[in-house]
Each structure stands twice: as structure tokens, then as C-alpha cells.
């Protein structure tokens with residue numbers, strides 16, 4: 001078995017889930033589990049979340065929805081990305097829910113649903129500024145009026161998505177909330193009601209309680225990352241990425257390390273190899289700011305990250321082959337989070353987590 005492992009603590013997932021439940025006690029919770037539950041394992045995390053009482057699941061693609069159904073997830077599943085035509089049958093076969101973006105797609109789905117004698121639960125997506133999904137607020141009613149005539153399309157929800165709920169500047173999110181509220185009022189005044197009203201991603205649940213409505217859609221917070229400015233709540237990362245020291249080598253002053261010789265030793269030192277690289281999803285980096293923890297102490301990764309291995313400068317500390325190396329996680333007073341690694345590599349923690357490849361075995365534990 002490989003030394004490199006991602007350990008996923010299900011009790012921390014539960015604790016993060018409970019924090020979100022407390023923040024929105026009256027709202028239903030749609031757990032966002034797309035992209036392999038942000039790299040943490042689609043089936044394992046979703047099964048655990050279903051057992052905890054999650055009301056809904058949010059995925060990006062029908063393929064993810066089908067995997068959930070095949071694994072025994074019985075709760076409603078909303079597919080968040082607009083499907084192509086070849087994916088429509090899956091909504092009928094696997095009882096998936098769709099976001100309403102296009103009359104053309106809904107019309108095709110309506111005919112297929114006829115064959116399957118199914119009603120398709122649909123969420124009217126209002127584009128309040130993301131300009132990726134949904135219908136413009138001023139076109140929402142007209143769109144709904146056309147779509148609602150399709151007899152197998154059942155409007156169960158209305159939703160929007162925020163662009164900037166994790167930012168200090170609140171103005172655009174407040175503007176999006178106002179646009180969404182105007183649409184809700186308009187439908188309300190026409191006597192049209194939706195069972196589920198949802199907008200809030202993790203940062204909005206924390207920063208904008210008025211955007212909770214009656215369903216929340218947390219992703220990153222479930223996995224333990226609070227991207228709000230205030231960091232008021234004790235979310236804990238559920239993933240620890242570990243490996244073990246492989247080879248130890250001595251390096252003389254002037255000698256280089258790795259491809260393109262990006263590190264040159266200034267003095268005599270010792271280095272060790274660790275069996276993890278960008279082929280595992282660990283970010284390729286040349287800036288030398290990424291660190292790891294060995295025996296409770298931080299050491300820099302030097303040179304470029306290779307596909308399967310990386311190299312650490314351990315100096316003359318008593319590090320031995322087989323010692324545990326933490327790349328994401330904590331050991332005593334030292335910790336390294338996916339947020340830190342992301343910022344060092346000019347990306348976001350979502351990218352670091354979802355990039356972790358299948359060849360990194362996941363180990364699921366409780367109360368680590």
C-alpha cells in the first residue's frame with residue numbers, strides 16, 4: 001500500500017454539518033457533493049451526510065447523480081449544471097432534479113418524462129449577477145409562464161447563486177439579494193409559491209443570514225473551510241494528507257535539486273524524497289513556499305514538484321526514512337491548511353482539494 005494517503009475524518013464532517021444546522025436551524029440542507037465531494041469521496045461523504053440527516057444533495061452532472069443513486073442515496077438530488085440532450089433521460093430514470101435555464105431543454109425533458117410517466121422536479125434559477133446559470137430577473141415570470149405549461153415539469157424550487165459572498169465588500173451580494181427578493185415578491189404577488197427557496201453557499205450562510213430562506217447549499221464549509229473574513233465558527237478541515245519519508249540524500253553546496261535545477265544548495269544539507277507529486281494532485285510549484293510537517297516541525301519543499309515525488313530540505317535534523325510527513329493537516333502546534341497551500345500557489349482551496357487524484361487512497365476514520 002502507498003505511503004501517501006488522504007485521511008477523512010467523518011466525525012469532523014458531522015461537527016461541521018452541525019455548525020451549519022445551528023446557523024440555519026429552520027432551513028433544509030442541500031449538501032454540495034460535486035467533484036467527488038470536493039475531493040473527499042462522493043459516496044462515502046454523501047452516505048455519511050445522508051445518515052446525519054442531510055435533506056438534499058447538489059451535484060454538477062447527471063453522472064454524479066447516477067453514482068449517488070447507485071450507492072443508495074434516496075434523498076432528492078439537484079443537478080446544478082445545465083445538461084446536454086444526451087443526459088436528459090437520466091433525470092427520468094434516476095429521479096434527478098433539474099435547474100430551469102432553457103425552455104428548449106425543458107420541452108425535450110417534458111416529452112421524455114411522458115414516456116417514463118414521471119414528473120421532473122425543477123428549480124427556477126434566477127441570474128442575479130453570476131451570469132453563468134439562470135434567467136434574468138426581468139424575464140423570470142415570462143419564462144416560468146411558458147415552462148409551467150409543460151405538464152411534467154414541476155416547479156419545486158427557486159434559487160440564485162452569489163458571486164462574492166466571501167468578500168469583505170458586501171455591496172454586490174446585497175444587490176443580488178435585493179434582485180432575488182424582488183423576483184420572490186413578484187411571484188408571491190401573483191400567488192405563485194415555491195416549496196424551496198435557496199441561495200446561500202457556505203460564506204453566505206455565515207455572512208448573510210437573510211439569504212438563508214428555507215434551504216442552504218453548503219459545500220466548502222462541510223469539508224471544514226470557513227472562507228469568511230470573521231472566522232467566527234469552529235469549522236475543522238476533515239482531510240489530512242500524509243505520506244512518509246522515502247530516501248534521504250546528502251547535498252553539497254552548489255548542487256541542485258530536481259528538474260530545471262530550481263534549487264541550488266547554498267551550504268551542505270540533507271534532503272529527503274517523499275512519494276507524492278502533481279500526478280497525485282499536489283500543486284506543481286516552483287516558488288519554494290510550500291512546506292510539510294515532519295516530527296512536529298515544518299520543512300520547505302524545494303525545487304519543482306515532480307509528477308510522483310517531491311523533495312524536502314531537512315537540514316541535519318534527525319529525520320529518518322519512514323517518518324510521517326503531513327502535507328495538509330496538523331501535528332502538535334504546527335498545521336498546514338489547504339487554504340495556505342492554495343494562496344501560496346495563486347489558487348483557491350477548492351482547487352487544491354478537488355485536484356486530489358484517485359491514486360491517493362482515501363481512508364475514512366471517526367474521531368481521529
Ligand SMILES: Cc1ncc(COP(=O)(O)O)c(C=O)c1O
Nearest residue numbers: 032080161201202217218219220
Ligand atoms: C450553485 C452552487 N451552490 C452552492 C455551491 C457551494 O459553494 P461553497 O462550496 O462555497 O459553499 C456551489 C459551489 O460551487 C455552487 O456552484
